[in-house]
Amino acid sequence: MEARVSSGLQLSNWVNPEKIARKPTGSLQFFQMHGGKRLYHMPVSRCPRAKERFHRFVTLKVSCSAENRKASVLESESSPAFFDESDTIKNKAEELEPYLDGRCIYLVGMMGSGKTTVGRVLSEALGYSFVDCDVLIEEAAGGSTVAEIFKLHGEGFFRENETEVLKKLSLMHRLVISTGGGAVVRPINWRHMNKGISVWLDVPLDALARRIVAVGTGSRPLLHHGDGDPYTKTMKRLCTLFEERGEAYANADVRVSLENIAAKLGYEDVTDISPTAIAIEALIQIEHLLTRK
Numbered sequence: 001m002e003a004r005v006s007s008g009l010q011l012s013n014w015v016n017p018e019k020i021a022r023k024p025t026g027s028l029q030f031f032q033m034h035g036g037k038r039l040y041h042m043p044v045s046r047c048p049r050a051k052e053r054f055h056r057f058v059t060l061k062v063s064c065s066a067e068n069r070k071a072s073v074l075e076s077e078s079s080p081a082f083f084d085e086s087d088t089i090k091n092k093a094e095e096l097e098p099y100l101d102g103r104c105i106y107l108v109g110m111m112g113s114g115k116t117t118v119g120r121v122l123s124e125a126l127g128y129s130f131v132d133c134d135v136l137i138e139e140a141a142g143g144s145t146v147a148e149i150f151k152l153h154g155e156g157f158f159r160e161n162e163t164e165v166l167k168k169l170s171l172m173h174r175l176v177i178s179t180g181g182g183a184v185v186r187p188i189n190w191r192h193m194n195k196g197i198s199v200w201l202d203v204p205l206d207a208l209a210r211r212i213v214a215v216g217t218g219s220r221p222l223l224h225h226g227d228g229d230p231y232t233k234t235m236k237r238l239c240t241l242f243e244e245r246g247e248a249y250a251n252a253d254v255r256v257s258l259e260n261i262a263a264k265l266g267y268e269d270v271t272d273i274s275p276t277a278i279a280i281e282a283l284i285q286i287e288h289l290l291t292r293k
């Protein structure tokens, strides 16, 4: 696949100003459409196995801003490589499999951080099953929604059920588990989650608020109260919750920072990062953890 992609790309196609999106800060976002897929550059030295696994087919030196500053993504690299996301995640997952040895992956992070969205992508790549703790709690409550459970029985009841669900899941293997945003607060939950590998999806609060406002706060009862327009109200609540929970998220075995991914890929806005790119970064960070690279 890589060979087909690389041999299909000509340097003359590549050096086309229309295919280089200039970012306002002067960094460049390199991508090229090929066979309906978006190929991304990735600096070779930041991708530990890149040199062996991917064919490096172009070397460019570009002066790339009006101020003649180097593009941030190229500053330390002279030889970008181009990766197809779907091949990259497949290869990374294969590489990681023997080290994971069937251990579950617990995704933790604030509401809206992408635990469900990224979790599905990760589970597919690893050949794991995906489970969402909130859904299991809803099933255990006879089909009531999380919002109804909070309203009828209170948060304490919800938290007890959340712990019970995590306890059961801790006995299982080959699962990617999307936990609820508040699961990190109870120490007992960490005893269960530590049977597997925990991954914190660290997303800037502003991006979370924008995402959540876009879908509405209906299913997230902790965001139902407060004043102001939907964005301001959500942002305020997220800030308060993050103040309470920030340290607890940092207990996770690995942290996947969207700000770091954006910097690597030369993106201005973290919302441009695809769920697959986030899942790839999660696999890379887990690999670092398990191989102590």
Ligand SMILES: Nc1ncnc2c1ncn2[C@@H]1O[C@H](COP(=O)(O)OP(=O)(O)O)[C@@H](O)[C@H]1O
Pocket (backbone or CB within 6 Å): 109, 110, 111, 112, 113, 114, 115, 116, 117, 118, 178, 211, 212, 215, 271, 273, 274, 275, 278
């Ligand atoms: N990388 C992403 N890019 C764009 N939208 C995303 C991304 N990750 C999540 N979303 C969107 O954000 C919202 C919340 O994501 P979700 O996966 O449900 O978060 P969580 O499970 O952590 O609460 C959803 O509407 C989802 O489509």
Ligand SMILES: O=C(O)C1=C[C@@H](OP(=O)(O)O)[C@@H](O)[C@H](O)C1
Pocket (backbone or CB within 6 Å): 109, 110, 111, 112, 115, 134, 146, 179, 180, 181, 182, 183, 219, 220, 221, 222
């Ligand atoms: O942050 C929290 O305390 C909660 C997050 C929600 O899950 P998501 O993180 O999947 O939205 C859900 O468990 C419940 O509304 C409480």
